[in-house]
Structure formats: structure tokens, C-alpha cells
Amino acid sequence: MKPKDFIITLQRKIAFAAIGPSTLRGQGKGVLGESREFLAEMPLARIPKSSAKRYQRWLDRQTKLLLDDLPIRNRPWGAARKAINLYLRDALYNKYLSNSN
Numbered sequence: 001m002k003p004k005d006f007i008i009t010l011q012r013k014i015a016f017a018a019i020g021p022s023t024l025r026g027q028g029k030g031v032l033g034e035s036r037e038f039l040a041e042m043p044l045a046r047i048p049k050s051s052a053k054r055y056q057r058w059l060d061r062q063t064k065l066l067l068d069d070l071p072i073r074n075r076p077w078g079a080a081r082k083a084i085n086l087y088l089r090d091a092l093y094n095k096y097l098s099n100s101n
Contacts, residue, residue, distance in 0.1 A: 010094065015039035018090040019083050027079050028072035035080070038066045039087040059084065 001009075015036050024032045042062065048054035059081075066080045 011042075011044065011091070012040040014090050014094060015042075015087055018087045023083060023086060024079055027076050028070075028074070030071040031076075031079070034069050034071055035066060035083045038069050039083065042084075042087070044091060 019032065019036050019039065021032060024035060046058070048058050062084055063077065063081050066084065067075045067077065070076075070080070
């Protein structure tokens with residue numbers, strides 16, 4: 001397996017493991033699956049490291065993009081941010097993903 005393919009596979013595995021059914025319970029049909037798919041494709045190499053302000057803007061943008069992908073009318077901002085934060089935490093804990101940039 002090529003290194004890039006390994007990173008893609010690992011990112012997908014962590015996205016699905018980090019966001020369990022109880023994480024987004026009650027948010028609506030399809031929210032769990034769409035959130036996992038979004039996170040599995042999140043461009044981790046583009047996370048700004050130069051300043052907290054740039055990171056905050058990037059995080060807000062990712063939250064908006066996730067909300068735009070959800071198949072429901074309401075926009076559960078808190079649930080979307082929770083999913084992203086849990087995923088980023090698990091990615092950080094993984095040596096291969098944290099070094100992929």
C-alpha cells in the first residue's frame with residue numbers, strides 16, 4: 001500500500017471510530033453518516049499552524065461546510081463542532097495522521 005493510500009484509509013477509520021452513534025444521537029436521519037464521510041475527507045494538511053486566529057477561522061469554516069453537507073433542515077452547530085473536535089482529537093492522538101502534513 002502506498003503511503004498516501006494508507007493515510008486516506010487511516011483517516012477514514014478514525015473518522016468512523018471517533019464519531020459513534022451516541023455522539024450525534026437525536027440530530028436527525030443521516031447526520032451520523034454524512035458527518036463521518038465529511039470528516040473522512042477533511043484536509044488535515046491544511047490546518048493552519050501559524051496562529052490561533054487562523055486556526056479558529058479554519059475551524060469555523062469546516063463547521064459551516066459540515067453543516068452545509070447535512071441532510072436536515074435545522075443546523076445543529078454545536079453537534080457539528082462536537083463531531084469535528086472529537087475527530088481532530090483522535091487524529092492528533094494518531095502518530096501517522098498528525099505527521100501527514
